[in-house]
Amino acid sequence: MASLPRVLSTVQELQAWRSSVEGANIAFVPTMGALHEGHAQLLHTIRHRCELSVLSIFVNPTQFAPHEDLDRYPKSFESDLILAATEGVDVVFAPSAQELYPMGYSTFVEESHLSTPFCGPYRLGHFRGVTTIVLKLLNLIRPQLALFGLKDAQQFFILKKMVLDLNLEVAVEGMETVRASDGLALSSRNLYLSQQERQLAPVIYQTLLQIKDSCLSHSMRPKLPYLEAVNQSLSNARQLLIQNGFTLQYLDCLKLPYFDPLDSNTTDKDPQIIAVAAILGKTRLIDNVIFSYNPTDCQK
Ligand code: PAF
Secondary structure: OOOOEEEEEEEEHHHHHHHHHOOOOOEEEOOOOOHHHHHHHHHHHOOOOEEEEEEEOOOOOOHHOOOOOOOOOOOHHHHHHHHHHHHOOOOOEEEHHHOOOOOOHHHHOOOOOOOOOOHHHHHHHHHHHHHHHHHHHHHHOOOOOEEEEHHHHHHHHHHHHHHHHHHOOOOOEEEEOOOOOOEEEHHHHHHOOOOOHHHHOOOHHHHHHHHHHHHOOHHHHHOOOOOHHHHHHHHHHHHHHOOOOOOEEEEEHHHHOOOEEEOOOOOOOEEEEEEEEEOOOOOOEEEEEOOOOOHHHOOO
């Protein structure tokens, strides 16, 4: 079996390690643990893109609202380490909450435009927590490349914007969502689904694909202007999800990369994202499809 990665749990240990590898080409995948095949593919990708690979495992308390699942977020540190070893990870950074947010911690970073739609109103303070922790991790690890899964597309575009706005010298890339054979996007939170809910969950992706197909085929049969056709197909899809027992938070289509609303000049040739958040039982599921977007801008 591959050797286990080096596990560092304090800022001091990490900084000492980082100084010892000055000049090395480093790639980084931040996670909250409970690793699955989607994480494995991110780690596999960075292994071939750099000399050293770093994985962080940290359930970041500042990105959870008080009513959210911080306390019950799944943890599987031992098997995460085995997966990291299999993917050839060199260093795992797994600090405690106290280590990264010691008593008196009071500095946060906030992106204020892309954080507004989609999950923004439903997860108040969430993206502020994400940008803060990712900035801290980037400062500590100083990688040349950071790789993220596009299942969390809003997070990905916000982080790209943060890196641009704050002049950070790191390439932020996205990797296509990894899905189960029935289309459900892999997520650590899928572990919360009952057997029955798990069977129903792929309807989300099927619905997204139907909307995307109708957007992309619009120019062949333009019965309505594009904006109206998209709104109609979103409205039908919302009803379908609700009829199937999902509690819908949002299902919307926005322009990329800055999440501006579609307007009367928008066509299917413009880069767009259709994103959804729906609750099934006690589990909140998110997913998205992206189209007419130059893939080299978000994944390689
Ligand atoms: O996507 C996640 O798992 C988290 O939001 C991240 C990027 C690791 C920050 O805590």
